[in-house]
Amino acid sequence: MSEVILVAGVDEVGRGPLAGPVVAAAVILHPDRPISGLADSKKLTEKRREHLAQEIKEKALCWALGRAEVEEIDQLNILHASLLAMKRAVASLSTQPVHALIDGNRCPDLPCSAEAIVGGDASEPAISAASILAKVARDWEMMQLDERYPGYGLAKHKGYPTKLHVEALSEIGVSPIHRRSFGPVKKLLAGAEVSNTASERE
Incomplete structure (x- = not known):
């Protein structure tokens, strides 16, 4: 087995919406279990995202989700709520990383070293994987909320x-x-x- 370098990719989804939580994901990919087709979740079809999300969950060394609720978004502002969701995702990983790659230009406060990469969801496979998991999870939740709060679409x-x-x-x-x-x-x-x-x- 290849040496496992514990680097987590971290991304969030849901900064722009008027409703619902912001959801983040953290993923540590396995070097011996490559996943082809990883890309920015926004560039993939819904069907492709869902297929890749399942493959990521099966093949990654570990993965986790984090979130910030609507009340936290209103209290903290969306930037700090997004950073909080990312921090929670990393904290929930079953294996803690030694380094984190964060999509964007700001890093959350983490116990490990971290690096912000603008456009990282398109250039770093681990961040791409995180963006896919976060988007699939949030999209599913919004579909559930549509049943509870009909009429908004x-x-x-x-x-x-x-x-x-x-x-x-x-x-x-x-x-x-x-x-x-x-x-x-x-x-x-x-x-x-x-x-x-x-x-x-x-």
Whole structure:
């Protein structure tokens, strides 16, 4: 067996949506069990992502997910919530890495050395694997949330601020899984407060 160098790839999914958590994954690939076709999860079809996610889970030395909830996103801001989700993913690995490759330009606070790589999900296989696991996990969760909070189209757009989503927000209102610190949601809530204050005065 080749010497196993414990380097974890780390990535997150869900910084841009108006609803739902941000989900991160950490993966330590096995040197003797290569996985072909790893790439930025956004460049893969849904079917290909799901196939690769299963292969990653079977072949990786270890993998784990981490998350930050909507309340944490609103409290911390999306950048710090994303870093927290990444930190939680690494902490959940059954084998701790000696080094971590982080997609982006900021590193979370980790007990091991870390390196931020812009575009790492396209250039580093371990980060690509993490991006795939995170996206498949979050997409599945948003499909489940679509059943609990129908009408917003969450299964289709996964919480991103599409025209359909923004229109549904205006018609249905803000749900418990919407990020209140994000512009379109914040604006709607502010409008509702103004409307309620005017009604109270009347």
